[in-house]
Amino acid sequence: MLIVMGGLPATGKTTLARLLARRTGGVHLRIDTIEQAIVRSGLARPPLGPVGYFVGYALAEEHLGQGLTVIAESVNPLPATRDAWRDVGVAAGVPVAEVEVVCSDHAEHRDRVTSRSVDISDLRLPEWQEVVEREYEPWHRKRIVIDTAGCTPEESLAALVHRIAQALA
Template identity: 55%
Template sequence: MAGDPLLIVLGGLPATGKSTVATELARRTGFTYLRIDSIEQAVIRSTALRQPLGPVGYIVGYDLAADQLRHGVSVIADCVNPLGITREAWRTVAARHGARALEVEVVCSNPEEHRRRAETRTVDVAGLEPPDWQSILGHEYEPWNRDRVVIDTARRTAAENAKTLYAMVHGPRPED
């Protein structure tokens, strides 16, 4: 089982710090990094489709993750992952390809900090229009109904959270 590929899915509301943690984790692990925002923007740039795209970005993400897992390559998926159906779909992708799955919910427990991030963040995906604070507050996001790892970016840095996740997967690195 230790040699099986791993699918790590980082989910959470916009501006909680998912992409920052996922990027740091990808640097530490060397895993393939899939970002649903990037996939959706590529679809928008290359088609007549516009937001909201519905499930398109997630379906492409599931297939890209499946390709990697099928070849024994571990994956980090960065997405809001707001619904039970999307969470189950990621688990199904892992199971169908003999991969382990680690579900991570990224939260920012300090509402003032969360709002500050939403209002001041820079976007590194061409064409992406991030949601404003009111949109984030009204974002559809079902409560989780199963075990997952919860990391709080208001309490720890992205590097600390990535280090924790890395240790959960591989054990501590000698230089940590």
């Protein structure tokens, strides 16, 4: 299956995607990792536009074709990117679960943004004002919403696994 995870920076997407990949044996595709590798190659500078997403779509298609579960994780801010991820899953003939990760507690979200550490070499993390002002269009279709505010990563993972199972039933 294809699990597409989106949401603003520091809501918990990467943490959840990693935990879910470990639990399911799935492949975690992180657009930040792809984009930073492209930047390090010297072929492009940020902002990269859609290039990281297109590489992600191609990798997801390949992994799904091998029968693997793919957890695609990115901000996924626009209907066009959301549609493209879904199209990859549909073309591969696999179920697609779309997940929006949010942190409804603004103070907690701000604290996460300002206190987290970089886990990708040379990646510049956004500051709070950049997160607040970031282009992020509302979702206009059914999706799983996981609110990580006040929850441990394990609690959020349990909620996500439960909701995905419900969606597939």
